[in-house]
Amino acid sequence: MRTERRAARTERSSMKQQRSNKLADLESALHLHRAGRLQEAEALYRKMPHNADALHLRGVIAHQLNRNEEAVELIGKALQAHPSNAAYYFSLDMALRALNRLDEVTACYRTLLIRAPGNALAHNRLGNALKDQGNLDEAAVCYRQAIALNADFAEAHNNLGVVYADQGRHDDAIISYRQALACDPAYAAAYANTGISLRKLGNMDDAAAAYGKAIELKPDFVVAHTSLGSVRQEQGRLDDAIASYSAALALKPDFAQVHNNLGAIFKQQDSLDEAAACYRQALTIVPDYAEAHSNLGNVLKDQNRLNEAVTCYQNALAVNPDFFEAHYNLGVVLQNLGRKVEAIHFYQSALALQPDLAEAHNNLGMLFTDEGMLEEAAYCFTKCLELMPDSVEGHYNMGNVFRGEGRISDAVNRYLTALGYKPDFAEAHNGLGLAFADAGNLAEAITCHETAIILKPDFADAHNNLGGCFSNEGKLDRAIDCYEKAIAANPALVSAYSNLGLALHGRGKPDEAIEWYRQALGLDAEFTTAHSNILFAMQYSADYAPEDVHAEHARFGAQFETPLKSSWMPHGNVRDPQRRLRIGYVSPDFNRHAVSYFIEPVLALHDKAQVEVFCYYNGTRQDPVTQRLQALAEHWIPCRHLSDERLAARIRADGIDILIDLAGHTGGNRLLAFARKPAPVQATWLGYPATTGLSAIDYRLTDVHAEPAGMTEHLNTEQLWWLPEIFCCYRAHDDSPAVIDHPPALDNGFVTFGCFNNFAKVTDPVLALWARLLQRVPHARLMLEIHGIDEPARRAEVEQRLARLGIPSERQILVPRAPANQYALYNRIDIALDPFPCNGGTTSLDTLWMGVPLVTLAGGHFTARMGVTILANAGLPELVAHSEDAYLDIAAALALDPARLARTRAGLRQRVQASPLMDAPRFTRHLEQAYRGMWHNWCESKQTAAIEGSPAFQ
Template identity: 40%
Template sequence: MSKRLSKTKPQRQKHPASPVTTAVSPNLDKILNNQGINFAQRGEFAQAATYFQQAIALNPTEAEFHNNLGIALTEQGKPTEAIACYQQALTLNPNYAQAYYNLGNTFKEQCQFEQAAEAYRQAINLNPNIAAMHLNLGNVLQEQNQFAEAIACYQRALALNPINAHIYLNFGIAMRRQGKFIDALDWLQRALAFNKNLAEAHYNLGLVLKERGQLDHAVECYQQVIALKPDYPSVHKQLAAVFQQQGQLSQAIEYYQQALTLTPDDLGIHQSLCSTLIEQGNVEEALQKIKALQTQDQIPILLLLNYLNELTPAAIFSAHQRFNEKYALPLAQLIQPHLNDRQPQRKLKIGYVSADFRTHSVAFFIEPILAHHDHQQFEIVCYYNERHDDFITRRLQSYADHWVNCVELTDTDLAAKIRQDQIDILVDLSGHTSGYRLLVFARKPAPIQVTYLGYPTSTGLTTIDYRITDGCVDSQGNEPINSETPLRMSNSYFCYQVYDQTPPVNPLPAVDKGYITFGSFNNYAKLNSKLFELWAQVLCVVADSKLLVKAKSFHDPNLQQDFQKQFARLGVEAERLIILNLAPSTYSHLETYHQIDIGLDSHPYNGATTTCQALWMGVPVVTLVGERHASRMGLSILSAVGLTELIAYTPEEYVEICVKLANDLDYLQQLRARLRTQMQASPLMDGKQFTQHLEATYRQMWEKWCATTTVVKYT
C-alpha cells in the first residue's frame, strides 16, 4: 500500500540583505550571494544559481555560498550537483547544521534513506532544538520500517513543537502501517484538530477507516481530500477501490479513469480498472485495454483468457508459455543446487504459498487438507501473501506448524526465506490470480514445486514440476497443454468443507410458490451473452419460471439495468428476473438458496465454491462440460457426489436437463431432502481420505526426486 509522508520544506539559510552599491565593493561576493537569495525567494532558481556561482568564484571558501547553491540546484531538479554542493559546504564548515539538514532532505527526495538518516543525525547532533529535523529523521526511519526509532523521533519533535500538525500526521501513519488502527485514528484526528485542511491527514484517515471496514466514512474522507487537493492521484485510486469493494462498479470505473488522467503510466490503476470491467462482465473490453498497454507484466491477462468463449485450451496454454519465456525463464540463472537431505522416508517440509488464507473460495478447499495433515510425517509451513486476516486466517493458522506473512518480502527475499526454511515441496495455491508469487517459483527455492487448486489451467512455468488435478478436469492425453506433469487424484481434486454453522435445507420452494426458480450465484465475470441465451431458452420453455441471480456486481444499478435489457432482447421480461447483490454474511448468503429450486452453472468458466454451496443447501446444479479445465470443474464435483444426471455435454442437453428437472417436482423434492447427506458421504467431503492420498502423492514425488541425481535445465 502506498505511503504518504508529510514533506517539511527545507529551512533555507537566512541572510541579511547587503547594500547594493554602484562602485566596486570589497564585499562583492556577499552582494552576489544576496542577489541570489532575492531571485531564489521569487522562485527564479536558475538565475539564483548563477549569482551563487559568481559569489563562489570570488570566495570559494565560504560554506554558506555552497549551501545556497545546493538549494537552488535542488529546486531545479539537479540532486547530484546539489549533494556535491552541500558536501563541499560541510568540508569547509563541519559544524554547519543547516547544510546537513539540506543534504538529508535531498537524499530523502532521492529515496536514499540511509544516507538521509545519517545527514539528519549529524544535523541534530549540531542543533538538537529544531523539530523539523527530528520529524524528517522519523520519516526516513519509517520508510525503512524502523517504526520504534521513528516514533521516538516524533516524540522529540512534539516536545519541541506540540502544535505541528505534520508531526501528528506522521505519528498516525506509523501507527497505521503497523496495523494499530485505533491509535492511528487518534493521532490523525489530532492532526486535523490543528489543521483541518491537511489533505494527507484526511487521506490516511480514509485508509484507516477502509481497513476497519467503515467504507462509507472512508468515502467521506477521500471526498474531502479531493475537495482540498483535486490533483491528488492516490485518492482517486483509493476512492475507486472502495466503490469497487462495495460493488458500485460504474463509480469505481469513473474514479479509476480520473486517477489515470493524473498518472497514466500507473500499471496498478490499469490493473484495478480492468478487474472492475471484469466484474461488470466486460471481459473483452478489459482484455483490449490490457493489450493496448506497452507493458503487460503486472496485468492479469492470463486469468482473463479463462473467461473467453472462443479460445481453445491450446491457445490458452500458448499464452502461458509466452509468460514463462518472458518473465520466468530469465530468472533460471538464479537457481541454486538444492541441498535438502535425500532420505526418502524422512519427515518432509511442505510449504503452501497463497494470498487466500482468509474468507475466500480457496479456503473452503485448503482447510480440510491443513486440518488433516499428518504432522508426524509432514511439517507444514504456510506463506501468507496478504496483509489482512480474519477468523478463517486464524483458523488456518492453527493447523500450520509455521506461519509466515510474506506480503512485504520481495520475490528474491521470499525465495531466500523458503530456501533457508529448507522446504522440500513448495505448493502454489494461486496460479495467475491476484496476489500470486509465481516469480518466486521461477527461482526454484524448493527441489519439488507443485501448483494446485487456485488456478484452472497450467501456470506455464517449467520450474513447477507437478499440477494436482483429476481425470475429469484433465483427462488422460492432455499432457501437451501442461508445462507441469499432471498428477490426478482418484476422485475430484476438490475437497470441500463448509463453515461450522449453516442453515438447514428447506422444502422445495416451487411447491409453495407454484413456479420454478432457477438460480446462479456465480461471479458476474463468469456470465456472458451465450450463457444468457441458454438460460433464456430454459425460461421460455418452463412456463412462469423465474431466474434469481446474485453477485456483488449487482450493487451497481447500471449493471442491473443492462442485465434486464439483455434478457428483454431474448424474450424474458424483467418481472421474471430476481437480482440480488452480496448478503451481509455467509449464513445469510446460504439462506438465499432457500429461494432456489434448480442451480445453473456458468460456462465456459464453471463455478466451484458456488456449486458446492448449492449442493450443500439441497439445490441441484446443472453444468455444461467444455474442453478446458475451467469448463470441467462442474463435471468433477458432480461426479464425486454421484449426480451424473445433472451433467450436460452440449447446450441442447443443458436445456433439456433443466426442463426435465423443472417438470418433475417429486424427484426434485426427494433429491433436495437427501442431497446434503449424499454429499457428506461422498469423496468430495472426505477430508481425511483426500489428505492421505495427497500426502502419498507428495511422498511419491519426494522418492522420485531422491532417486534422481541429474541436474535439470529449465527451458
C-alpha cells in the same frame, strides 16, 4: 702631539660622515619602501647588514613578499641587537601569524611585556594571539590590562567585545563595543561588531542600524554591506537584501559568499535560473565551495533536473565529506529517482553525521516502508517523533507502518494523532480510510476518503481508494466514477487503471477490463498486478482460446521470472525421502474467503508427524476464520509487509521443503517471491484455475476428472500432479441453513433456474443458451445474484442485456450479491446452471451442499471442467453435458419431470457430505501422498543433487 690630535679629529669626522651616510641610505631605503619599490629598498637595506633597523625592515619586506621564514629570521636578528624594541615584536607577529605559529606569537609578546609591562598595545596584541588560539579567558585579561593602561584604547575595548561575543555574552559585548565607540566615534568595525551581537540577540532592526552606521563611516566596508544584506534577508526584506549584496559585489566582485547568499534570495523568490547563475558564479570564483555546490543542487532539484542535482551534491561531498546537508539532499534526490538503495545509504550517512536530523529519519522510514522493512521503518519514525513529538508527517507515516503490519487499531490511533495536530491533513484522512477499509469498516472508510477529497479535490489516491470502497460494497457505478476521477487527476496513477478494469470485470465486461489493464501496462510495464489481472480476466472471456491464455501466462513468466533465474541459489535441504517435511502455504486469503473453506480442513487434519506447517499470510484482515487458521498452523508468518526478495529469503531461512501457492494470479499473490525459487519444490494449488506461467513452480495440483491425462499438459508451464479423486476438499460454513424438504417449484408454481456465480462469468453466449432453456421450460424463471444490482443504472443495464439476449424482464429474478445471500438463496431455486467456459468452483459446491442439482457443460481445460469433477465426485455424472444442446436437454428434462427433480434433490446434502467432496481425512492423505511423491522426485533428482551443496537444514 698636535699631529696626533689632528688625526683623531679626522677619524671622528670620518666616522660621523659614515653614520650620516648610513642614515641617509636608511632614509632613502625607507622612502623607496613607502613608495612600494620593495626590491630597490631591499637592496639598500642589504648594504647595512649589521644595522638592526635595516634588518628589521628587510624582514618586513620579506613578509610583504610572502617570504615569511626569511622575515622571522631577519627580525629575530634585529631583536638580538635591540631586544626592547616593541616595533620589532609587532612586525615579528605578522610573519609568525602568516606561518600560523601562534605559540611563538604568544611567547614573543610575553617576552616584550617582561621588558615593557606598561605597553598597552603589547597587551592588546597578546590578547589577539590568545583569542586566535581559543584561550578566550586569558585574552580577556590581556584586553582589560590594555584598557587599564589606556582607558581610551578603542581597539582593546572592541577586541574585548569580540571575546565576549565568542563566549556568547552578547550583552557584555555590546557594552564593550559602545565603550570603543565612545573612545572613537568613527570606529566603523565597532559598529559592525555591534550589529553582529544585536543580530544574535534577535534585535534585527537595531543590528541593521549598526551596520548602516558602519557603512556611513566607511562606505567601502564590504563585510558591513554583506552583513546588512543578511539581516534584511532574515527579515524578509529581499529587495533591500539584494541592494546590500549588490553594493558588496560592486566593491568586491569576487566575493563568492555574497554570490551564494544572493542565489539563496533568488531561490526564495522562485527565480531559479537567476539563483543557479549566482551559485555558478560563486563556484567560478571558488571551485571547491561545498555549500554553493549543494545549493546549486537544490535549485536543480526544484527544476526537476535530478541527475544534474546528484552531480552537484556529489561535488559538495568531494570537497567536504562531512557535509551532512549534502548527504541528506542527495538522499532526497535519489529517492525521487527511485534509486532507493543509494538513497538509504545517504540518509544513513547524513544521520551518522547529524543523528538529530528528524527529516532524514522520516524519509529513511518511508524508504524502509516501501521496501517492506517495517521494523526498520518503525524505528526511524520513532526516532523522528522523539526529535519532533508533534511531527504530523511522523505520526502519519507510523500509521502507514502499523497498517502494513496489520496493526489496524494502532494505525487508526496514529492517523487520528496526526489529524489532531493538523485536521486538514488530507493524506492522513486518506490513510485512516485505508485502515478502516482493512478492518472491514467501509462506511467509516468512505467518510474518510470523501473528507480527504473535500480538502484536496484533485487527490487522485483518495478518489482511487474511495472507488475501492464502493467496489467492495458492490456499488460499481460509483466505483467506476471514482476511478475515472482518479485518472483525470493523475493520468499516471496506474493502479486506478487496473482498479477500473476490476470494476468493469465485476460488471461482467472482462474484455473491456482487459483493455484498461493494458493501458496500465502501457504506463508501467513492470506493474505485475495489471499483468495478473489480464490473465485472470482472460479466464472469463469467451474471446480467447486456451492456447492464447497459456501464451499470455508464458509471457508473464518470461518478463518477470527470467531475469531472476541467474540469482537462483542451490537448496541445502536434507535429501531424506522419508523425513518430516516442512510445508509452506502462501496466501492472502487466510480469512473469510473461499480459499479458507478448502485449506482449513487440510490444516486441521495434516499428519503432524509427517509435515510441519508454515502459513505465510499476505493479508491484513483479521476475522474468526483467520484466528482458526492461525491456531491450526505451527508457524504463522504475516508477510504482506515483506518485499518479494525478503519473503523469499525468509522462506529459504525457514528451510521450507515444499512451498504451495494458494493464489495464482488473483489479488494479493506473491508469485514474484516464488519466481526467486526459495524452496526446492514449489507447487500451485486451489486459488487459481490455470498455470502461473512460472518455471520456478514445479507442479500444479489437479485431478483426473478436471484434466484427464493428455488433455491440458500443453497449457501448463508446471508439471501436472493428478490427485486421484478431486483437486480440493470442501468445508461448508458452520452456520449454513438447513435444506428445504421440497423443490421451490411446488410453492411457486414454476421452476426457478439459478446462477449465483460471479456475474462476470455469465457471458453473452451463456445467456443466449439460457434464453433457449427458458423457451423449453414454460413459465420458468432465471434467478441471478449480481454485484451492484441494487443500483438503478446497473439494474437497467442488466435487464436490457438479458432482454436483448432473449430473457424478458418478467422471467428475470435479479438479487444483490451479499454475504447474507451466500446460502439463503439456494432454497429459492430448483436447479442451478453452471456458466461456461469458466465454471463455478466454490459456488458449485455451495449449490450441492444446499441440495440443489447443478447442470454443467464440459469443456477442454480446467476452468471449463470444474463442474465435471464436482459432479463426478458427487455421484451425479448424468448432469454433465458435452454439448450446448445436451446442456439444454439435461436441464429441461430435469425441470419438466417434477418427480425426478424431487428424487435428485432428496438427500443431496447427505450424499455430498459422504462423498470425496467433503471427506477431509481421505483428501488430506491424498494431498500428503502427493507432497511425498514430489519430495521423492526432488531427492532422486541427480541433476539438482550435483549442483546443490550448501549446509542442510535440520
